Amino acid sequence: MTGRKAGGPEAGAAGRWRGTPWLACAGLWAGALSAQPAAGESESTPDLWWAPGGDRPLPAYVEYDNPDGRLGVVNASGTIDTDGHPFFEPLGTNGRACVSCHQPADGMSLAVTSIAERWQATQGADPLFAAIDGMNCPNLPRGDAASHSLLLRRGLFRIPLPWPPVGAAGEEIVPEFTIEVVRDPTGCNSDSVYGIDGERHEISVYRRPRPAANLRYVVSSGFGVSPFIGKTGMLSALDPETGNPVNMNMMADAREPTLKRQALSAAQVHLEIATPLSPADLERIESFERQLYAAQAFSRFAGVLDEPDGPSGLGPRAMAEGSDGVLGNNTTRYVIPMEDRWADLPAGATREESERNAFRESVQRGHDVFFFRTFWIRDAMHINTVGLGNPIKRTCSTCHGMHMTGMDTANGWMDVGSTNHPYALEPAESPWAEDLPELPLFRIVCRADLPPHPFLGREIYTQDPGRALISGKCEDVGAIVIQQFRGLAARAPYFSNGSAANLRELVDFYDRRFNIRYTEQERIDLVNFLSVL
Amino acid sequence: MSGGRIAGLRGLVRHKRSPLLCLLLSPALAAAAPPAGERISFVSCPIVRDTRSVPCWLSEYQGDLYYLTIQSDVSAAVQPPLLGHQVLVEGVVSAAAPICGGIVLDALKLTAMPELDRNCNTELPADERYTIDFNPRPPGPSGGRLAFAPDPSAPRGAPQAPPSGPQTVDIFFDFDRGVSFRHPADLSQIMRLARQIGATQMKITGLRGAHRLSDGTLLRESPATGQRRAEEVAGLLEGAGLDLPTVVEWTDGDQEADGIDDWRSRRVTVELTP
Numbered sequence: 001m002t003g004r005k006a007g008g009p010e011a012g013a014a015g016r017w018r019g020t021p022w023l024a025c026a027g028l029w030a031g032a033l034s035a036q037p038a039a040g041e042s043e044s045t046p047d048l049w050w051a052p053g054g055d056r057p058l059p060a061y062v063e064y065d066n067p068d069g070r071l072g073v074v075n076a077s078g079t080i081d082t083d084g085h086p087f088f089e090p091l092g093t094n095g096r097a098c099v100s101c102h103q104p105a106d107g108m109s110l111a112v113t114s115i116a117e118r119w120q121a122t123q124g125a126d127p128l129f130a131a132i133d134g135m136n137c138p139n140l141p142r143g144d145a146a147s148h149s150l151l152l153r154r155g156l157f158r159i160p161l162p163w164p165p166v167g168a169a170g171e172e173i174v175p176e177f178t179i180e181v182v183r184d185p186t187g188c189n190s191d192s193v194y195g196i197d198g199e200r201h202e203i204s205v206y207r208r209p210r211p212a213a214n215l216r217y218v219v220s221s222g223f224g225v226s227p228f229i230g231k232t233g234m235l236s237a238l239d240p241e242t243g244n245p246v247n248m249n250m251m252a253d254a255r256e257p258t259l260k261r262q263a264l265s266a267a268q269v270h271l272e273i274a275t276p277l278s279p280a281d282l283e284r285i286e287s288f289e290r291q292l293y294a295a296q297a298f299s300r301f302a303g304v305l306d307e308p309d310g311p312s313g314l315g316p317r318a319m320a321e322g323s324d325g326v327l328g329n330n331t332t333r334y335v336i337p338m339e340d341r342w343a344d345l346p347a348g349a350t351r352e353e354s355e356r357n358a359f360r361e362s363v364q365r366g367h368d369v370f371f372f373r374t375f376w377i378r379d380a381m382h383i384n385t386v387g388l389g390n391p392i393k394r395t396c397s398t399c400h401g402m403h404m405t406g407m408d409t410a411n412g413w414m415d416v417g418s419t420n421h422p423y424a425l426e427p428a429e430s431p432w433a434e435d436l437p438e439l440p441l442f443r444i445v446c447r448a449d450l451p452p453h454p455f456l457g458r459e460i461y462t463q464d465p466g467r468a469l470i471s472g473k474c475e476d477v478g479a480i481v482i483q484q485f486r487g488l489a490a491r492a493p494y495f496s497n498g499s500a501a502n503l504r505e506l507v508d509f510y511d512r513r514f515n516i517r518y519t520e521q522e523r524i525d526l527v528n529f530l531s532v533l
Numbered sequence: 534m535s536g537g538r539i540a541g542l543r544g545l546v547r548h549k550r551s552p553l554l555c556l557l558l559s560p561a562l563a564a565a566a567p568p569a570g571e572r573i574s575f576v577s578c579p580i581v582r583d584t585r586s587v588p589c590w591l592s593e594y595q596g597d598l599y600y601l602t603i604q605s606d607v608s609a610a611v612q613p614p615l616l617g618h619q620v621l622v623e624g625v626v627s628a629a630a631p632i633c634g635g636i637v638l639d640a641l642k643l644t645a646m647p648e649l650d651r652n653c654n655t656e657l658p659a660d661e662r663y664t665i666d667f668n669p670r671p672p673g674p675s676g677g678r679l680a681f682a683p684d685p686s687a688p689r690g691a692p693q694a695p696p697s698g699p700q701t702v703d704i705f706f707d708f709d710r711g712v713s714f715r716h717p718a719d720l721s722q723i724m725r726l727a728r729q730i731g732a733t734q735m736k737i738t739g740l741r742g743a744h745r746l747s748d749g750t751l752l753r754e755s756p757a758t759g760q761r762r763a764e765e766v767a768g769l770l771e772g773a774g775l776d777l778p779t780v781v782e783w784t785d786g787d788q789e790a791d792g793i794d795d796w797r798s799r800r801v802t803v804e805l806t807p
Contacts, residue, residue, distance in 0.1 A: 227724065227773040228717035235772045332677035374672045376656075379617065386714040389604055389613025391581065391656075393588050393672040449755075451647035451710055455617060 048105040049118065052090035052097035052127065055083040061316075063297050064105035068489035068531040069305075072297030072316035073104045073213070080288060086281035087288050092271025095127035098263070098285065101157070101209040101270065107294045107487025108213035112155035112498070119145070119152060132272055133158040137188030137204065150186070150438060154498030156206035158188065160269070161255075163196055163203045165472045168237060168257070175472035176447050179203070182461065183441035205464040206439060207252050207496045213294035214319050214486050217405045219259060221247050222325015224410035231382045231411050234471070247410040252480050252496045254413060255470045259286040293319040295486045299532045301359035302342075311338035314532060319404060319486060328403030335397050335406055336485075336533065338367050359528065365521075366529025370396045375516040379455040381415040381479055390455075396510075399482060406485035406533075413467045413479040417513050418495045420478035421461035425499040425509065439463040439497060446474035453477060463497055485533045503527045566597055566636050569628035573599075573638065574746045574792055576621050576646060578653035579614040582633055586665045587672050589633035590614060592622055594747075599624075600635030601643060605670040608679035611641050616653055618645040621708055621744065621752070623796055633663050642796040644707040699806050700726045704766065706799040708742070709754050711765045720769055723803050727775055732805040735770070736780045739763025742798035743788035751790060754799065759783035762801045770803075 048064060058080040063070040082088035087098040102108045118126045124143045131138040134157065140147035150156040165173040181189045181196060188194045188204040196203055224230050225247045236245035237257040248254040256262040260282040267273040277285070295316040297305055306315025313322075313336040328335035342364035348354035377383060378391035383399055392398070399414060400406040408414070417423025427435035444460040452458045453474050460477050468476035480496045488494070493501045500506035507526050511518050518526070567573060575594040579601065582589050590601040590613045599622065602611040614620035624638025631637065669680035678685070704719045706712075712720075727735070739759035744752040760783040767781045788798060 226717055226721055228720050228769065230717055231714050233712035233714060233716040233720065233769070235769060330675040330677045334674075372673050384615065387607045387609070387612040389581075389590065390615035390617065392604055392613075393583065395673045397674055449757075452649060454615060454645075454647075455649075457649050 048103075049114070050088070050099045050103055050105075052088065052095060052100055054088065057081055058088075058104065062104065064490065066105075066111075066296075066490040069296060069300045069302075070298040071105065071107055071294060071487050071490040072306075073108075074293040074316045074320045076291040076293065076320050077287075085284060085288070086277060087285050090127070090271075091267060091277070091281075092273040094130040094132065094272045096130060096271045098212070098266065098271075100128055102212040104294075105490065107211050107490040108292065109211040109487070109491040110155060110209050111491045112153070112493055115151055115155055119148070124148065130270075130272070133160070133270055136186035136206075137191060137194055139187070139191055139193065150206050150498075154206075154438070155208050155493055156498050157209060157270070158186075159205050159207050159252075160194065160200070160202040161205065161469045163201055163469070165470055168240075173472040175468075176450055176474040177444045177460075177468070177472075177477070179465065180443050180445075181440060182443045183437060185436065185438055186440065189440050189442075203442075203465075203469060204440070205469070206498075207464070208493070208498050210251065210483060211294065211487060211491065212289055213292045214405060214484055215250075215259060215289045215292070217319075217322075217324040217402065218250055218407065218484065219247060220324035221245075221410075223247075223327055223402075229411045231386050231413075232473075232475075234473075236411075249407060249410055249412045249481060253467045253470045254411070254481050259289055294490075295319045296489050296532050299359070299363075301356065301528070302363055302532055303356050303360075305532055309341065311336075311341050313337035313404065322404040324404070325409075326403035327401055327409050329397045329401035333403050335371065335401060335403060336367060338364060340364065362525045362528045363532050364529075366525035366527070369518070369522050369526045370400075370529060373516075373518075373522065375514050377514060380417070381453070381455060381475060383414050385454055385475075400485065402484075404486075406482075408482045412482040413476065414482060415455075415466070415478040415480070416510075417478070418480060418499060418509070419462050419464040419466060419497055420456065423513050424463050424497070444468070444474070444477050450474065466496075485530065488533055489531050503530045506530070567626045569626050571626045572624075572747075572792060573626060574621075574623045574744060574795065575748070576619050576746065576752070578650065578655065579616060579618075579620045580655040580657060581613075581616060582657040582663065583659040584633070584663055584665050585659055586668050587670070589635075589663070589665065591633060591635045592620060594622070598635045600632040600637050601641065603633070603665065603669075604672065605680040606675065608681040609669075610681070611643060614643050615645045616656070617649055617651065618647070619650050619653055620645055623744075623794070633665075640794075644710075644796070644799075647707075647709045695729050696726055697730055697807070699804065700730055700732075701805075702726065702803045703797075704801045704803065705796065706742075706762060706801070708799060709758060711762055712769060720766070720773070723770060723805070724773060724775055727777065727805050730805060730807045732777055732807060734779070734806045735775070735777045736782070736804040736806075737763050737767050737770075738802045738804075739766070739781075739783035739785075740798055740800045740802075741783075741785045741788060742795065742800070743790040744795040744798070745790040745792035747792065753787060757785055759785040766801045766803065 058075060060075050060078045063072050090097045101110050103110055103114060106114055118128050128134055129148055131142055134151050135147045136150050145152060164175050167173050184190045189196055191198050193199045194202055225245055227236055227245050229236050237248050239246050239258050246257045256265050263282055263285045264277055267277050293316050297315050299305055306317050312318060326333055342360040345357035345361055348357050372395060374393050374395055376391040377394055384390035399408060402409045426437055427433055442462050446452055446458040453460060462478045465477045467479040494506045500509055504527050507523050577592045577594050580591040582591060587604040589603045592599050592601055602613055604613055621644045624641040627637040627639045629637040702723050704716060739762040741754045741759040746752060763781050763783045767779055
């Protein structure tokens with residue numbers, strides 16, 4: 001938390017709160033949502049951790065502490081009875097439920113701190129650490145922390161994907177490139193069972209679980225959805241129920257088209273379910289996910305984030321009431337509307353009020369850095385190649401343009417360098433280095449009879465080929481779907497490969513990648529802005 | 534970009550001092566520029582020049598500096614090239630005043646060459662002699678609509694009658710490239726036309742393009758490019774649900790070119806028959 005405040009309180013209160021979650025006070029929420037928290041709900045949440053089958057209700061509104069304040073979780077349809085609910089029940093053979101990796105306190109994702117706590121609390125016996133993906137490779141000894149190092153240190157689950165890729169109809173896709181394992185610290189990609197040339201013909205990549213909240217925005221088809229993918233001209237994925245094209249903006253590689261298909265796949269892979277989820281179960285999961293919202297509700301430096309006269313884009317209520325499918329990279333809708341309400345605040349009557357206002361001004365400045373501070377975006381596949389030129393002088397919100405979430409509006413995979421050499425974070429190789437690379441490294445060689453990758457050529461090194469493992473396209477190597485910005489304070493680390501341990505590292509990555517040359521004040525302001533989303 | 538759109542930009546990016554000072558890259562640039570009306574076609578590295586507003590794009594050929602376009606957004610008819618790649622430029626020399634220090638070209642077509650060229654890395658800093666006082670889209674967020682989107686307050690023309698009878702759609706490609714971000718609108722148009730005319734059959738013809746450059750060089754696309762394009766378009770249309778009896782053809786021989794609108798040779802033609 002160093003360097004995070006501009007006149008805010010000292011960081012003494014930064015510890016993770018471990019009491020009863022905060023519940024909505026009636027005055028704050030009265031009339032804001034149709035579903036109101038009912039009296040008595042505050043007694044039913046003794047633990048932050050939602051174990052599968054806990055059978056306690058998830059209130060209409062609940063807040064959870066995190067290092068930056070409190071996250072608010074809204075169930076717009078009212079209190080959720082989790083008893084028998086397929087999102088919360090351990091339906092798989094390994095004891096997990098969806099909620100295992102999508103924890104309300106963690107913004108419906110999973111913070112690495114929560115993972116470490118579960119390890120400590122259960123000595124590694126929690127279903128979270130199931131061999132199939134909670135270990136670096138299923139063939140390693142379970143219960144040994146080294147076998148779970150990627151999960152424990154970076155919050156990464158193993159994602160096994162078929163190689164060569166398989167299309168939606170089960171057809172084999174002929175890839176435009178070959179792939180070989182250059183480095184295999186987990187041993188999985190060279191394994192005789194789990195490796196690329198193993199019995200299963202899989203490639204293992206390691207990724208963070210994405211938030212299962214605010215999904216109405218994530219799956220919206222309100223902008224840029226057509227039968228053809230806007231960035232490539234290729235065919236859009238179809239909703240198997242309706243036959244309509246979908247926005248392909250979900251999961252790191254957009255491999256599943258709908259929430260139901262994602263649930264079906266996740267139950268099979270991560271829950272190791274014996275019998276596929278029933279249509280009724282899928283309906284309940286999707287309904288739950290579509291009405292669920294999460295965002296930071298209280299900042300320990302900025303105070304209450306959704307005051308009636310405050311910025312309209314902050315807080316979980318704004319998420320519940322906002323418009324989806326809207327491009328916000330403009331001065332009519334904005335990505336995160338703040339209306340300059342935290343600009344030029346008066347000095348407070350008390351020291352506490354002055355510090356709060358100073359922090360709020362920092363958040364406003366951080367917003368302005370995000371929205372207006374130009375820099376040169378170069379060599380980023382699927383942004384510099386879509387008619388804007390290379391490089392382009394733009395801002396963060398050029399790519400993070402979706403109103404309210406900061407995602408891309410549709411087909412949101414891009415390569416900003418988070419997994420591809422030379423930009424992906426790697427420990428420095430030297431005889432004196434103690435840190436060793438933790439992630440696999442693949443060498444991709446693109447076919448000579450096709451155009452090369454526009455910025456990386458025909459030979460690419462990557463920790464995670466991203467979308468290319470699904471499409472088989474050379475140009476998709478390392479392209480990852482942009483994530484939403486909400487609830488960031490509750491779910492470190494960041495990027496799909498967990499390579500940014502905190503928001504400062506996230507900002508610093510972009511600064512290095514695009515040679516932005518942020519000032520120290522700009523970095524602080526940007527981090528503060530991100531911390532209140 | 535149409536000539537009309539160029540005209541809309543012309544003269545709006547001005548240099549404040551002597552026009553000769555615009556010609557910065559080489560002493561040879563001070564030589565007489567080619568006459569207005571002359572067709573020109575060359576392959577060269579693009580150059581990006583920053584300004585206080587959006588950057589402008591240039592390219593040098595035989596000692597002359599040509600203005601290509603400015604950064605705006607995806608609605609621009611001429612979209613900027615890519616550093617890291619050479620650019621194939623086709624246009625007609627304009628009599629208009631230089632923009633951003635470069636000779637203006639009408640009927641301009643740009644395409645990035647597919648192979649990487651790390652020598653194409655010239656980025657010029659903002660120079661007070663060049664200012665852009667026409668700003669269709671600032672470098673940050675937009676004002677609420679795309680730079681070249683029609684003015685929503687402008688009167689709308691009379692609705693057009695739905696198409697009938699056979700329809701032909703040409704799809705144009707970047708050099709040696711297949712379907713890309715440029716093509717969803719074309720493909721969607723074909724889908725729409727097929728529905729509107731009740732198409733019963735379709736013919737798709739792919740061409741491998743060729744270019745005659747101003748120095749006489751004949752530039753041909755890679756072999757089998759026409760086939761690859763035709764089959765890709767056919768597959769995409771079928772995949773999107775256009776289920777018609779379809780003839781797929783291509784011309785992949787050694788094409789000739791005369792330097793006049795050669796960009797049109799990088800093409801797939803789709804013919805729809807009711």
